[in-house]
Amino acid sequence: MSLKEIDLEGMETLHVIEKANKFNRWMYETIKPFCKGKILEIGCGIGNISEFFIQDSQDIVLSDLRENYLEIVSKKFTNPTIKINLIDPEFDTKYDEIIGTFDTVFALNVIEHIEDDKQAIANCKKLLKKGGNLIILVPAYQFLFNNFDKELEHFRRYTRKKIETVIAENHLEIVNSFYFNFIGIIGWFVSGSILKKKTIPENQMGLFNLLVPVFRWADKIILNKIGLSVICVSKKV
Structure with a gap:
């Protein structure tokens, strides 16, 4: 699968999610306890999660594979940005200056876009200091x-x-x-599998955003045993 230079569906989805401030904060607060020191965000998109780190004055570098996303976040924020391709065959030489420099690397909804996910994770690991944390969020259930x-x-x-x-x-x-995000399964299935929508409907995301307090409570009730996404936190030893 070749990479779209301009990802229209992805851009539309990011703009829909951008308005879901309660949902974005929920995701941020979920991974925040595992974030420390100098942080690298892989796949920052248009900065929907980045802004919470920046508001909390965290030391974060923003990265993405697409130039247009980096242009957007460069206008929004003053934080450093870098273009990173996790499966670049010359990864070690191209990113030599940042290898082993981060205390935390996180990639939310990124790894599922990469065919060789093992190599992508290997290169994320290279960017970490020893003892650093890697946080991965991916969509759940085939x-x-x-x-x-x-x-x-x-x-x-x-x-x-x-x-x-x-x-x-x-x-x-x-x-x-x-x-x-247990309850998010319902909306994803109805809109994407039954109604065959190509992108998340804005009105659906708006309703979801309003109900985030209920959804957070639902995740606690079921002890995060089921969900639309799965989060894995690991450490470089």
Whole structure:
């Protein structure tokens, strides 16, 4: 699958999610306890999660594969930006200056876009200092693969065990892993599998955003055992 120079569906989705401030804060607050020191965000998009780190005065570098996203975040924020291709065959030489320099690397909804996910995780690991944390969020359950996934150029969806296996194959130590956003499964399935929508409807995301307090409560009730996404936190030993 070749990379679209301008990802229209991805851009539209990011702009819809941009307005979902409660949802974005929920995601941020979920990964925040695992973030420390100098942080690198892989796949910052238009900065929907980045802004919370910046508001909290965290030391964060923003990166993406697409130039147009980096242009957008460069206008929004003063933080440093860098173009990173996680499967660049010359990764070690091209990114030599930043290898081993970060205390935290996180990639939210990124790894599913990469066919060789093991190599992508290996290169994330290279960017970490020893003892640094890697935080990965990916979409959950292959049976939920639908029109949204196709339009967003996802190769696959994951189970908790599947993402843990990829992490473990790279000799990273699993710190924690859990599912995220249980009730979101319903909206994803109805809009993407039944109604065959190509992008997340803005009105649906707006309603979802209003109900985030309920959804957060639901995740706590089921102890994060099921969810639309799965989060895996690991450490470079």
